[in-house]
Amino acid sequence: MPLPSLAALGIDAVTADVYEFVLSSGDTVDVGTISAVRALDVATVVTALEQLRNLGLVHRTADGTVAADGTSTAGYGAVDPRVAVSALVAARDEQLADARTAVTDLGALFDDGRRQADPSGSTTVLTGHAAVGDWYSRLQHRARHEFLAFDRPPYVVATNESVERGALGRGVRWRAIYTVASFTGDGSLQGIHRLGAHGEEARVTHDLPVKLAVADRAVALVSVGPLDDPTAPPEALVTESPALIAALCDLFESRWRTALPVPALPTASVDGSPDWAEVAARLAAATSGDEGAVLEGVPTASRPPTVDERDLLALVAAGATDEVIAAQLRVSPRTLRRRLRDLFDELGASNRFHAGVEAARRGWV
The missing domain is CATH 1.10.10.10 (Winged helix-like DNA-binding domain superfamily/Winged helix DNA-binding domain)
Structure with missing residues (x-):
């Protein structure tokens, strides 16, 4: 054979x-x-x-x-090949292990050579999805002790939970600050809670000035624009400049102190829905820098919600599925989806989490 x-x-x-x-x-x-x-x-x-x-x-x-x-x-x-081939394979495994061990040292030689050839090369401008996405992935793989992140749209690469779980598994302390707009899909909040179960420390705030990733306080990737046009090619800086990285880490720690821990999944309260008013108030307080602040200066609705809207919001905030909500309200799934679109448009929300916060800010729930 x-x-x-x-x-x-x-x-x-x-x-x-x-x-x-x-x-x-x-x-x-x-x-x-x-x-x-x-x-x-x-x-x-x-x-x-x-x-x-x-x-x-x-x-x-x-x-x-x-x-x-x-x-x-x-x-x-x-x-006997059971002996000879096995010994040969074991020897090759040892050689490959030695080669893997050499990667870090070879990379350091490469970086040192680049820096000597171009002393200004400690900070590089990146343009385009491929270049920015590649560097973000590099930092995720490179982190050995700590990873800091500002998470906000528009996104360059799709979320890869397995890479982060791998980093958490090797002992990396991973802290991320999200914006309300980060929860762009129905499963986004659940995904963050899954990562939290593996050790991610997550907080949320109204907005962030840039997108940021810092690995081991040694290398940083920071967006420089455009953040208001998701169709434009992304631009970012990747830097190993100690002074710039220190400044970015100070910015992260400042935002971390005022950000709000990501709310638990909506299952904790007595009636099955989270206290969105508390979430909104704490976000407003964090943004203003006053932990005792209320919703001062937050725009309110020009009209109160209808009974149907209030019922729909209560079910959404409770985390009910579309099928459960449609059955509870005695409407078809198609009608429910239309009502949800109308409600999200009214609140200026992109997803259920955002809708709950915005409704609380307006006093609708």
């Missing part, structure tokens, strides 16, 4: 064919027999056998010789 590919061990198809013949022979076999059966010239067979011998997969009898022209009078026999 044909052998599985042994290319990972440096064995090409011809050498593998010769190896298969030796394995199936049951005893030592001479070069001439292999050459005749496999339709290979003698020199090719000898080259293949000597390669297998150097790898420790076959042995050569002591009563034969290998001539200068490549011919051989020796016999060759197979070493």
Whole structure:
């Protein structure tokens, strides 16, 4: 039977064919027999056998010789592959492990060379989704101790929870500040809570001036625009400048102190809905810098909510599914979706979490 590919061990198809013949022979076999059966010239067979011998997969009898022209009078026999191949694989694993260990040092040499060639290169301007997204992913993988993030739309790359879970699993302290607009999908808040279960520390605020990622307080990626036009190519700075990174970390810590811990999923209160008024009031207080502030200066609705709107908001805030809400209100799923769109438009909200906060700010719930 044909052998599985042994290319990972440096064995090409011809050498593998010769190896298969030796394995199936049951005893030592001479070069001439292999050459005749496999339709290979003698020199090719000898080259293949000597390669297998150097790898420790076959042995050569002591009563034969290998001539200068490549011919051989020796016999060759197979070493038990369960021992020989396993030993070869183990050796390659060790070599690969050494190569992996060298990556960090090689990367440091590369960075040092770049800095020496261009002393101003500690800060680089990035343009385009590919460049910005690549660097954000690099920082996620690179972090070993701490990762700081400002999360706000527009987004360059889709969320990859597995990468963050991997970082949290290796002991990285991960802190993220989100805006209300960060919860752009129905599953966004649930995703943040899933990451929280793995160790992410998350807070929320009304708005953030930039998008930011800092790995180990050594490398930072900060957006420079445009944040108000999601169709325009993103631009960002990646920097290793200690002074600039220190300033960005100070900005993060300042916002962290005033941001609000992400609200729990809506299951805790007596009636099944979270206290959105408290959430809105605390966000307003955090934004104003006064922890005792109320909703002072927050715009209110020009009209009170209708009974139907209030009922719909209560069910949305309680975390009920569309099917449950439609059944409770005795409407079709299509009608419910239309009502939800109208309600979100009225509140200027993009999702359920945002709608709950905005409704509380207006005094609707």
